[in-house]
Amino acid sequence: MTFELTILGSSSAVPTSKRNLTAHVLNVHERFFLIDCGEGTQIQIRKNKIRFGKIDHIFISHLHGDHIFGLFGLISTFNLLNRDKDLHIYAHPDLENIINRHIEYFERSISFKIVYHHLNPKVNEVIFEDDKVKVETIPLKHRIPTCGFKFTEQPYLRNLRKDVVQIYNIPISKIQEIREGADFMNDAGELIPNSRLTLPPYKIRSYAYCTDTAYSEKIVPIIRDVDLLFHEATFAKSMKKQAKLTFHSTSEDAANIAKKAAAKKLILGHFSARYKDVSQIINEAKEIFVNTFSAEDGEKYEVNLERQES
């Protein structure tokens, strides 16, 4: 039951020799969610040994080229590999036309269906949900309509303690309600309290992806207590003016958001290509929020499975 983020690209606007353009993959129980798709994403997917066939959902934060120019090649590759499963793309409505024009000219036809989910980046709403995970939008503050995404595991049931099914002769039909918290009456009419039968459930894990955005406290309630927060820090704090002008964040902005939201861990990225060494940005953020890391292409961040306390 993996919950693991892979950074595919960590540069903003322009790639560098060490940083590709923005893309993340979140593995939630072997469902692989692709978030943004800058140029080179399909190459990074290959390099990180993520199987194309595992990707069914792509979330696009906004329609700036550095977040989507990898889609054309990725779709082309899916087509060459004769993909037949639906591909779901969650994005600003304009993307549908842009991709359709490409497909018409470059692919003629494709072997799979693309299901477009048009986003309204102004509201916080659930845009995907299945039995394992829920995805909601995070309205952000950028030059064009932009939203982040929060991935939250669905609640876990309590786990049966070892051997209780045999010890108390529990019929299979009762297991679900016991895992939901019920006590169990055995054949002798004896009531076994749930605490003897089960262990507390696992904690729900969560990841919030916030780029591109200026400092915006409005996102704090949405991302509160998140395990993993990715927040852009395009600039060091000395470039506050430039950040404001371009609707991006500084190291301090990102750290303040992480602190206010009581995130467990902060990952900074979307670094301006002017920074050959991003340690300055990371250190500035650490002064406000200690548990800060820099996004590095190919790095993975796993959130471990832990039990709730009771």
Added chain:
Amino acid sequence: MTFELTILGSSSAVPTSKRNLTAHVLNVHERFFLIDCGEGTQIQIRKNKIRFGKIDHIFISHLHGDHIFGLFGLISTFNLLNRDKDLHIYAHPDLENIINRHIEYFERSISFKIVYHHLNPKVNEVIFEDDKVKVETIPLKHRIPTCGFKFTEQPYLRNLRKDVVQIYNIPISKIQEIREGADFMNDAGELIPNSRLTLPPYKIRSYAYCTDTAYSEKIVPIIRDVDLLFHEATFAKSMKKQAKLTFHSTSEDAANIAKKAAAKKLILGHFSARYKDVSQIINEAKEIFVNTFSAEDGEKYEVNLERQES
């Protein structure tokens, strides 16, 4: 006076973890010509430490995605870097609209002018010429209109031998005609034969880029005696049928062309992603044309400057 090819990408259609999509850079006397521009080209340009500002001419063989999807990001990067020099793009006429639509949506405006040179891939013609180099099209045989490109240095003049200007008191006004082969009459009325004054000129160097294409002997007269021949070999010889069907070449096709054209060196590339190891393809070609190499991302092929014999 460099004449050096850098391979930026060597995979066909789909990139692999080791091979990017097609793009070459030819350095002719510090003029950098970009040939094709698959996804990830701007990243490869960075990794190979080629300066963006040195690239003024881009030659596009044909409008399949794996040869052009890197253009959008490259143009965007040029714009972000506030390029002001004209950018010349030599391609099928359709590319102009495709790029214009992208610029309209993603860039709004750009800081430089793109000069489009519409190619007619059916004819062999000179499409660029300056004092150092001449570029001509090579009609190829593919599923859509496609042409290769041959780069040929302009003829060199003879070089003055050391110290002759002082020894014979040659006025500067005479140097050009002596380098063109004239003898020189000195003040004493003595005729100094050109052979005493000059060394033979350097050999003209040339590079031919032939992808994507089925086997086509028609190109042989155009590429005859070329120093460096890049020819696609998407498939090993066992996949002759598949090559024919998709208008691509096998190892044998490429080697036969190199042999018939008496090329000095053959570089194979545009390998199908099915080949994790391309040594089979290279060995098959070597049986026909010994001086065969495999294109590898980041590799450079320099053609050394040599004097003609007389």
